[in-house]
Amino acid sequence: MSIRQTNFDLKEEIRDYWSRRSQTFDLAFGHRIPRGPEFDAWQQPIRDHLGPTPLRVLELACGTGEVTALIHDLGHDVTALDFSEAMLSVAKAKHAGKDRLRFVLADAENPMEPDACYDAIICRHLVWTLTDPAKAFGEWHRVLKPGGTLLVFDGDWAKPTRLGRAAAWLIRRIDRFCGADRHYDGAMSERHSAIMSALPFGAGLRPDDLIPQLKQAGFVDFEISSHGPIAKAQRRGANLRNKLRTLVYRRFILVAKSAGASHGGEA
Ligand SMILES: C[S@@+](CC[C@H](N)C(=O)[O-])C[C@H]1O[C@@H](n2cnc3c(N)ncnc32)[C@H](O)[C@@H]1O
Numbered sequence: 060m061s062i063r064q065t066n067f068d069l070k071e072e073i074r075d076y077w078s079r080r081s082q083t084f085d086l087a088f089g090h091r092i093p094r095g096p097e098f099d100a101w102q103q104p105i106r107d108h109l110g111p112t113p114l115r116v117l118e119l120a121c122g123t124g125e126v127t128a129l130i131h132d133l134g135h136d137v138t139a140l141d142f143s144e145a146m147l148s149v150a151k152a153k154h155a156g157k158d159r160l161r162f163v164l165a166d167a168e169n170p171m172e173p174d175a176c177y178d179a180i181i182c183r184h185l186v187w188t189l190t191d192p193a194k195a196f197g198e199w200h201r202v203l204k205p206g207g208t209l210l211v212f213d214g215d216w217a218k219p220t221r222l223g224r225a226a227a228w229l230i231r232r233i234d235r236f237c238g239a240d241r242h243y244d245g246a247m248s249e250r251h252s253a254i255m256s257a258l259p260f261g262a263g264l265r266p267d268d269l270i271p272q273l274k275q276a277g278f279v280d281f282e283i284s285s286h287g288p289i290a291k292a293q294r295r296g297a298n299l300r301n302k303l304r305t306l307v308y309r310r311f312i313l314v315a316k317s318a319g320a321s322h323g324g325e326a
Pocket residue numbers: 073074077078090119120121122123124125126140141142143146165166167168182183184185188189
């Protein structure tokens with residue numbers, strides 16, 4: 060079913076898509092972050108860029124609360140935001156009773172938080188799905204304190220790398236022999252690609268696309284780190300199909316600082 064056959068707007072489509080996946084999201088490889096080497100590998104860039112002092116962190120698009128655990132366990136004060144009530148309720152159940160943690164139902168493109176109140180913003184796998192990146196980045200700059208840190212985990216989900224095309228071919232062969240993995244994007248992949256084709260980053264998301272837009276919003280001091288150590292940790296103990304999945308797309312970790320003064324990109 061194409062999204063153009065519904066009367067939902069794009070953002071409603073995205074929210075509905077993730078809400079329907081809320082109960083099985085953690086079952087798909089790469090989403091849940093098991094304790095141990097993989098947890099440590101995801102946590103390392105956060106540790107490196109936020110330092111040891113407890114900070115006020117806004118986590119955007121927290122989903123089922125997997126990244127929330129990484130940040131909270133480091134001792135930070137976390138506000139975890141998502142616009143899907145269904146995803147948020149999984150996260151809330153997972154983290155029930157924790158202090159230093161607040162969940163907010165809101166649009167990450169308009170978080171409605173006060174000006175300059177966060178030391179850091181962290182998001183995993185949100186930027187590719189923004190419908191109005193310029194507005195979102197302006198808002199993120201607004202809610203960050205001057206000198207605050209933006210840490211983005213994301214990837215270019217539109218184009219597999221050369222090695223990734225070979226890996227994807229092998230995954231299709233395994234699917235054919237063993238049956239498709241029903242929790243991986245498969246069941247909804249047609250809908251996923253229909254949504255993707257309508258997104259500003261639908262043709263791909265690379266740091267080179269992102270940095271000029273973030274600069275426009277007032278971010279400076281960009282650093283790109285490799286996702287390699289995380290992928291390596293994910294491959295430990297994974298079956299062949301999931302090992303191959305870590306090779307399909309180019310992922311990146313982008314870190315930037317909020318400049319003191321606005322550079323004119325705010326919504
Ligand atoms: C791929 S999931 C990632 C979840 C989580 N960040 C993780 O990595 O486990 C995408 C999440 O982004 C949320 N999302 C997408 N667009 C959003 C928006 N504009 N505002 C708030 N949440 C959004 C969805 O509801 C979903 O929970």
